Amino acid sequence: MPLGDIQAGAAGCDLPRLKRHIAWALETFGDNLYFL
Numbered sequence: 001m002p003l004g005d006i007q008a009g010a011a012g013c014d015l016p017r018l019k020r021h022i023a024w025a026l027e028t029f030g031d032n033l034y035f036l
Contacts, residue, residue: 025033
């Protein structure tokens with residue numbers, strides 16, 4: 001599950017969208033999801 005290059009401190013970062021994407025990934029992939 002690629003998330004790309006996340007720069008949470010960047011001015012153009014959409015944190016609510018990122019949080020929704022991570023929540024979706026956790027629900028969809030469960031134990032097969034790894035954060036590097």
